[in-house]
Amino acid sequence: MDSLLVTGASGLLGRCLLDADWDCEVVGTYYTTPIETDREMAQLDIRDAEQVEAVVERVDPDVVIHSAAATSVEACEEDPELARETNALGTKHVVDAATAAGARVIYPSTAYVFGDDTPVHAEDDEPGPINLYGESKLEGERYVQENCPDGLIARFCVVVSLGGGEYPDFGSWIRGRIESGERVQLISNQRITPTVLTDAISALQFLIEGESQGVFHITSPDQLTRYELGREIARRHGLDPELIEGIALSEMDWSAPRPQHLCLRAEKLRHQGYEPTKIRIE
Ligand SMILES: NC(=O)c1ccc[n+]([C@@H]2O[C@H](COP(=O)([O-])OP(=O)(O)OC[C@H]3O[C@@H](n4cnc5c(N)ncnc54)[C@H](OP(=O)(O)O)[C@@H]3O)[C@@H](O)[C@H]2O)c1
Structure with a gap:
């Protein structure tokens, strides 16, 4: 990989991805919050298809980690348009631009795509969100699945340091x-099943390097x-x-x-040889 684009690089996950070691050029995007970094940054509203196309065309990435999202569960519930336009439509814009540029799409998603009382969900379980954040992230997942044969969806659950x-x-x-x-x-x-922040970054790098495709859960056991x-x-x-x-x-x-x-079970990740961090100190 020669070039990586990280959307939402002013957010928690995107910022840590920007700081991680990569053997290629890395460009990040922010929306409202510019950040101090040595990496190149671009201002971007993913709800604007033309802006997304312009940034992707200029950076010409091999891989896009699409981390930008409306992430407040409460804000999404109170403002369904914000949830849909950012998490569903914004993801469509990023996927369309990335696939046109021949880039792979990596999509961080959430345990909230599930909503029933099953104690723990595997990657292949049928999603069924019960809030608008989960619904809008699931719409994003589906667009990635339908349009990116080599796409990667990485579901997290409460990322903590x-x-x-x-x-x-x-x-x-x-x-x-x-x-x-x-x-x-x-x-x-x-x-x-929290996702330890260091795992979120290193497991994503592990899956990208291994060219893994499809849905993976990245969570503590x-x-x-x-x-x-x-x-x-x-x-x-x-x-x-x-x-x-x-x-x-x-x-x-x-x-x-x-x-x-x-709760998510990170079965596929463990089968690939990555052991997520245990949180309980015995
Ligand atoms: N953190 C968790 O516990 C968790 C758990 C499960 C899944 N995830 C997923 O992981 C990803 C990253 O989460 P995070 O915790 O890093 O989120 P975060 O800290 O809330 O950051 C969200 C990022 O998205 C950007 N953004 C918001 N609206 C935008 C828009 N219209 N156009 C462009 N950028 C926009 C923000 O930019 P500005 O700040 O510059 O406005 C920020 O960089 C998300 O896809 C989320 O669904 C996170």
Whole structure:
């Protein structure tokens, strides 16, 4: 690969992808938030097909990691047009431009494409989202599947740094709060299989290098609640886990429905020889 384009490079995942070691030219895009980086950056609104075409034509990438998305589950529920135009239509624009340029498309997706109470989902399970974020990301997935025979869809579930990340994320937020002695309320009755941020990057690189195609899950094998995750992060950093308090999913003031289980099994990834990080310290 000579050239890589990362959309959404001002976001958590895109920023870390930009910082990763690549043996090729790397160009990133941002939408509203310019960032300090040595990499070349382009301003881009993926809802504008002409803008997308112009950026892709200029960069002429071999691979596009399409990380740009409307990622707030609540914002998507409250603004269905934002969800559809960014996650479905925006993805169509990126896929159309990338395929016209002969580039492979890598599409980070989400466990929210599932919504039923199956305890854990495999890659081939039939999706069935119950919120608009999940629906719009699934529309993006389907466009990639129908138009990119060599495309790669990588589903994550709550990407966390375990408290040591360079950029703000859920893990570093928890750590910061308990370091300053504040109590943190975290959901204690919904199980998740978090994606450790370093795995999100290195497993994506592993799959891209191996030219893997189709749907892959990139998640820790550990199923735990956010409450248990918070306590693990506290313990890892020698902090007081008692500052973490449980709260029920039903007590959250959220408009978007959430499934009771948000767990993925990273079976295909493990079969390819990549072991995702375990979160629980035994
Ligand atoms: N983080 C997670 O827990 C998680 C879990 C599962 C799946 N994912 C998937 O992983 C990908 C990256 O997530 P993330 O956590 O890095 O998201 P994030 O931090 O919220 O970043 C989103 C990125 O998308 C850009 N963006 C938003 N609207 C845009 C538009 N109309 N045109 C162009 N760019 C736009 C943002 O640009 P500006 O900030 O410059 O406006 C930002 O760079 C997403 O596809 C998401 O669905 C993430």
